[in-house]
Every structure is written in structure tokens, then in C-alpha cells.
Amino acid sequence: KKVQVGDWIVAIGGRTGRDGIHGATFSSAELTSESESVSGGAVQIGNAITEKMLMDVLLQARDRGLYSAVTDCGAGGFSSAVGEMGEEIGAEVWLDKAPLKYDGLSYTEIWISEAQERMVLSVPDEHWPEFEQLCRSEGVEATIIGRFEPTGRLQLKYHDQIVADLSMQFLHDGRPPVVREAFYEPRPETPLSCPSTNAPGGEVASDHAATLHRILGSLNVASKEWVIRQYDHEVQGGSVVKPLVGVANDGPSDAAVVRPVLNSRQGLVVSCGMNPRFGDFDTYHMAASAIDEAVRNCVAVGADPTRIAILDNFCWGYTDRPETLGSLVRAALACHDLAVELGTPFISGKDSLNNEFSYFDANGDKQTISIPPSLLISALGQIDDVGRCVTMDLKSPGNMLYQVGATKPELGGSHYAFVHGLTGGHVPQVDAGLAKRTFAAVHAAIQSGSVRACHDLSEGGLAVALAEMAFAGGYGAEVDLAVAPLTDLSLDNVPADVVALFAESNTRFLCEVPEEQQAAFEQAMHEVPYSCIGRVIEQPTLRIRGVATPNQDLIVADLASLKESWQAPLRW
Structure with a gap:
């Protein structure tokens, strides 16, 4: 399924918090004795009960055909989920609408948080009432946080102020590919032996x-x-x-x-x-x-x-x-x-x-x-x-x-x-x-x-x-x-x-x-x-x-x- 022009950008499941920020970066970085204190916030806080209720909603919504596309908020949170889904169309996101675990998050933290048990769905306008009712019946929070617009751009707003505006083409293809050097030499085959005695x-x-x-x-x-x-x-x-x-x-x-x-x-x-x-x-x-x-x-x-x-x-x-x-x-x-x-x-x-x-x-x-x-x-x-x-x-x-x-x-x-x-x-x-x-x-x-x-x-x-x-x-x-x-x-x-x-x-x-x-x-x-x-x-x-x-x-x-x-x- 593909995102359709005019679909609502809907966040469902857990709320957004500071946990998990830069989690993907942290998990692929060298660890040191300072990692616990410096990167402790990169660890996500899971909630298995929320995850189960979220899965129940997704399966029912899938069977009813209530959404056009879905992506989980994994590495990068909303930034990767919405960015990927809107690549061919464009997206306008209202970050102040995202449900938060607590006050005090900046729009940057909201955008890149990797808090667990969250999904982003593309929901057609005509299906939103039924989808919202389904989520309510299962005790799962569902919030419209934007819309997929045919602009070819990713535009982020926070309390009606534009805080980011990027071309989707630049976002996905603007960076030159990374070229790295790699070589590999398999270990030479030797007979099975005991190093201490040289015995076969x-x-x-x-x-x-x-x-x-x-x-x-x-x-x-x-x-x-x-x-x-x-x-x-x-x-x-x-x-x-x-x-x-x-x-x-x-x-x-x-x-x-x-x-x-x-x-x-x-x-x-x-x-x-x-x-x-x-x-x-x-x-x-x-x-x-x-x-x-x-x-x-x-x-x-x-x-x-x-x-x-x-x-x-x-x-x-x-x-x-x-x-x-x-x-x-x-x-x-x-x-x-x-x-x-x-x-x-x-x-x-x-x-x-x-x-x-x-x-x-x-x-x-x-x-x-x-x-x-x-x-x-x-x-x-x-x-x-x-x-x-x-x-x-x-x-x-x-x-x-x-x-x-x-x-x-x-x-x-x-x-x-x-x-x-x-x-x-x-x-x-x-x-x-x-x-x-x-x-x-x-x-x-x-x-x-x-x-x-x-x-x-x-x-x-x-x-x-x-x-x-x-x-x-x-x-x-x-x-x-x-x-x-x-x-x-x-x-x-x-x-x-x-x-x-x-x-x-x-x-x-x-x-x-x-x-x-x-x-x-x-x-x-x-x-x-x-x-x-x-x-x-x-x-x-x-x-x-x-x-x-x-x-x-x-x-x-x-x-x-x-x-x-x-x-x-x-x-x-």
C-alpha cells in the first residue's frame, strides 16, 4: 500500500518522551566508561501492554482497510517514519499535536525521540472517524499530527511556526553516497591441532x-x-x-x-x-x-x-x-x-x-x-x-x-x-x-x-x-x-x-x-x-x-x- 495525497498523518500507541533520543546513534557508537552517564537517555523504555493493544488495533484496522500505509517509529522516531512515508508526496507535520509523556520537550526532541510502542499511519479522511473509534474502543491513543501534502517537501510546524522546511528529494537523495574501503582475507586452513602440544x-x-x-x-x-x-x-x-x-x-x-x-x-x-x-x-x-x-x-x-x-x-x-x-x-x-x-x-x-x-x-x-x-x-x-x-x-x-x-x-x-x-x-x-x-x-x-x-x-x-x-x-x-x-x-x-x-x-x-x-x-x-x-x-x-x-x-x-x-x- 502507498500513502495517498491528503491522508492524515496519525500517531498511535505510546506517548513521546525523552527516552530513546539518539538511540540508533548510541547503539552504533563505541562504548566508553562515560557511556552510561552521557548516553543513558538513549535507552528506550518499553511497555509490553501498550504494544499488545497497539497490535490488536493494527490487525483490526488492516482487516477493515482503514489505513493506506504504516511505519513503526524505530530509529529516528517520527523523523524517519514520516520522512520515509512522505518521500514521494510531501508532508506537513504539526509537532505540537504529538501526545507527550510530560511537558518540557522541545520540537527537536519530539521529532527525533525513539520512545517505544509508537506507529505512524496514513489514514484517509473518510476512514478517520471509524479508525478513531476503533482505537478508543481498544484503549489506544490516536492523534492526527499532520497531513501528506503534494508539495514534495517536508515541512515541520510548532505552534504554527515553521521550524523545518526541506525538499524530500534533498532529504533522500541529496547526500553523496558514502564510499568506504573494505577488504577481507579468510584465515588459511590448517589442520585441527592442540597449540600447547602440537598434537593432531x-x-x-x-x-x-x-x-x-x-x-x-x-x-x-x-x-x-x-x-x-x-x-x-x-x-x-x-x-x-x-x-x-x-x-x-x-x-x-x-x-x-x-x-x-x-x-x-x-x-x-x-x-x-x-x-x-x-x-x-x-x-x-x-x-x-x-x-x-x-x-x-x-x-x-x-x-x-x-x-x-x-x-x-x-x-x-x-x-x-x-x-x-x-x-x-x-x-x-x-x-x-x-x-x-x-x-x-x-x-x-x-x-x-x-x-x-x-x-x-x-x-x-x-x-x-x-x-x-x-x-x-x-x-x-x-x-x-x-x-x-x-x-x-x-x-x-x-x-x-x-x-x-x-x-x-x-x-x-x-x-x-x-x-x-x-x-x-x-x-x-x-x-x-x-x-x-x-x-x-x-x-x-x-x-x-x-x-x-x-x-x-x-x-x-x-x-x-x-x-x-x-x-x-x-x-x-x-x-x-x-x-x-x-x-x-x-x-x-x-x-x-x-x-x-x-x-x-x-x-x-x-x-x-x-x-x-x-x-x-x-x-x-x-x-x-x-x-x-x-x-x-x-x-x-x-x-x-x-x-x-x-x-x-x-x-x-x-x-x-x-x-x-x-x-x-x-x-x-
Whole structure:
């Protein structure tokens, strides 16, 4: 929809205050010891109740066709919202009409405040009475603060005095484009090894059970139940697949599924993907892996891979440095490539650049801490029938366990390398064509009802995924790695057992399939790598046999101890 000439400029939702002024500027500036006192007012003050009422009004007004266009007051507040909406027409804004939280704001503060829970709408004159009544009925404040006029100019007034008058063309196109220098050189590939001993990475640890416990207890893998329970995710009763699942509702779900309309069977899937450690090797593969993980988490609970949209959240260091900007550009290239090849459009996103903190040490020398390049990808998927959702916890003894997707010796940036202090190795990469076929195959199998449980393989690899599925469901598993799909073992001098257990290759799933559904499941997988690697057992034990020695147990661990290792670090 587009703004129409003569539409009212309407502000709805929260009132305008000094909170959030220059919030966008502050969030992309270097932090110092003075930031709290100097920029404290840049922090917005949220109000979830106002936000919910605002959303209710927007949805109803949308369905009734009461507005022509809408923009949220994000960075820049009214200045960006009205400026963007009026680009092709022009706008006249009456800043003294804006509802304020308190007296004393200047017209400049009103114009650039980033106070939360505010939206700007373009409302045709004939719809204003109905729109105003709708807002009043929902307890949402709505105020006309101007009009879209065909002047081609942005004109601001304060108590009938013109305080700004700019050409829209100048505002949007008058500034010369910024040209920056960027370069990027990926880190040379080196074998996985231990810096202190120069030992090959695969020879550092032979006790794979101990390694599994250490990875389960690492902070990026350990249970986040303490955090999740801080917020009520059962509000309105629309949750279908919750953040925590399993027999005790404490297993790590791949994604959450909600039913926004309670009398509908349609579901909305929300998932994420992120692994900054991969960025130490190549930010292109870090970004590609984050997209792959977010999408496969969506698919793992039943989302249709052809109806998934994604969002980006870039957190980066000081981008005036050519090498830092180069790493950002390379990540953005991966976002473009994967979005196009997977058919998953970016519908929104944000960035927080220049994430650095500077201070003076005891010698008076300036020191700077920069965050690592980090990209969080969020995915939004759809499910036509929430009754077909699956969760990650094991369901029934005797069912077969299938690994879908091939494992490669990709241990660069892995949690195996992290817990053992290893460097080097090959960072996981994404084969977009194979990923697209794999997502389609897994979705088809879930839709056909041949999958009882599904879990993606990510942090910690197959070993961690097996452990999580087992202790979430309360059943054990017996697995034989000799039949696991492994490829390209010659890439690195790492034992096949380590690769099969802990490599973090992309586009992999672990599926629980009833024996009577074996043929249907394998038919769905006929175009992608897969293998039946084991079964669910009644005993609460995880038993994994090796690749080179199929009759030798690499890991024998009771589920209670594995779960304790996973839950203990953040049990606050």
C-alpha cells in the first residue's frame, strides 16, 4: 500500500518522551566508561501492554482497510517514519499535536525521540472517524499530527511556526553516497591441532564420554531453562510446541510453534541460528551456517521450507576499519546467496555496528575490546495443521533412528575444538542445492506421518543431539557409527569416530521413525544422504559404537548423568 495525497498523518500507541533520543546513534557508537552517564537517555523504555493493544488495533484496522500505509517509529522516531512515508508526496507535520509523556520537550526532541510502542499511519479522511473509534474502543491513543501534502517537501510546524522546511528529494537523495574501503582475507586452513602440544586434534581426547559431558555443560549448549522460565510463554494458550519439550518439559526444542488464531489449525514457527565461532574462520560460512541452522530448526518441527522467511541481526565491530567492514560485506554476500538459493526472503532485520568498548589501563594506555563478528538469523515458518508438528524427544522403544544429511570432517569452530582448546580445522560449509532438497525431503516425511521425533544436528554434533533427544524423552538409544553417512574424510587427519560424533556439518537431522514407516521414510529420502544408525531402547542409557571398530563402545552413559551435565551450569 502507498500513502495517498491528503491522508492524515496519525500517531498511535505510546506517548513521546525523552527516552530513546539518539538511540540508533548510541547503539552504533563505541562504548566508553562515560557511556552510561552521557548516553543513558538513549535507552528506550518499553511497555509490553501498550504494544499488545497497539497490535490488536493494527490487525483490526488492516482487516477493515482503514489505513493506506504504516511505519513503526524505530530509529529516528517520527523523523524517519514520516520522512520515509512522505518521500514521494510531501508532508506537513504539526509537532505540537504529538501526545507527550510530560511537558518540557522541545520540537527537536519530539521529532527525533525513539520512545517505544509508537506507529505512524496514513489514514484517509473518510476512514478517520471509524479508525478513531476503533482505537478508543481498544484503549489506544490516536492523534492526527499532520497531513501528506503534494508539495514534495517536508515541512515541520510548532505552534504554527515553521521550524523545518526541506525538499524530500534533498532529504533522500541529496547526500553523496558514502564510499568506504573494505577488504577481507579468510584465515588459511590448517589442520585441527592442540597449540600447547602440537598434537593432531583427533588425538587429544580418547574418552569420548567425558568430551560429551563437557560439551553438554558448555554455556552455549547447556540448558537455558532458567532464562526461558523468566517469561510466561503460555499467555493466551496458543503455544503448540514450546521452548522446552519432552516428558518433563525440559528438553531443548528446535523451534517454538504458536497458533495465533485459536480457532484455526494453522501455526507460526519461530526459530534461530547463530554460531560466531565459525566467523573466526570465514564470515561467509558463518552467515551461511546461521541461515541453514535457522531454516532446519523450522523444518525440524514441521514448517514448510517453501514458506519460510528470515531476519538478520548483525553485531559487528568498528566498520571504519577496512578489514572489519570486509568481514561484514562477506557475511552480507552469504545472506544474499543463501536467501536466493533457498528461496527464503529477508523480510526485516537490524544491525548494531561498532560494538567496541575502550578504556585506559593502569599504565594510561588506551585499550579496546571488540566483539567478534556475529550474525543471528531468525526464521519464521508456517504449518497448515499444527496437529502434524513433531518434537525432538524420543517417543517409543523399538523405533528406528535415522541420520539425514552427511557428516564431513568439519570441526573448525566446533564445540569439540572449544572444550579441548584446539585450533584450525575446516569450518562447516553449506551446499545450498543439497540443503534445499534435504529440507523438502524431511518436510515430506513429517507431513506423511512417518517421523515421530526430529532434532537438528548443530552444536556438539551427533553425540549432543542423541543425548538431548534421549534425556528429553526418557528413553535410551543404541547407535552404530559404522553405518553413519560420512564423506570427505580425507579433508583432515581426524579419526572418523571424532568426526562422526562431534563434527558440526550443516543440513543434518536425526529422525525417529517407527518400523512400519521405514519404507515411506526412506522413499522420501531417496534424493539425499541418509542412513539408519540405531534404535530407541527402553533402558535409560546412551550407547554409541565406533566407525573403525563397530563392536566397540565409544560412549556408554546413563541419561541422568548426561542431563545433569546439561542442566547444572545454569541452574540458578
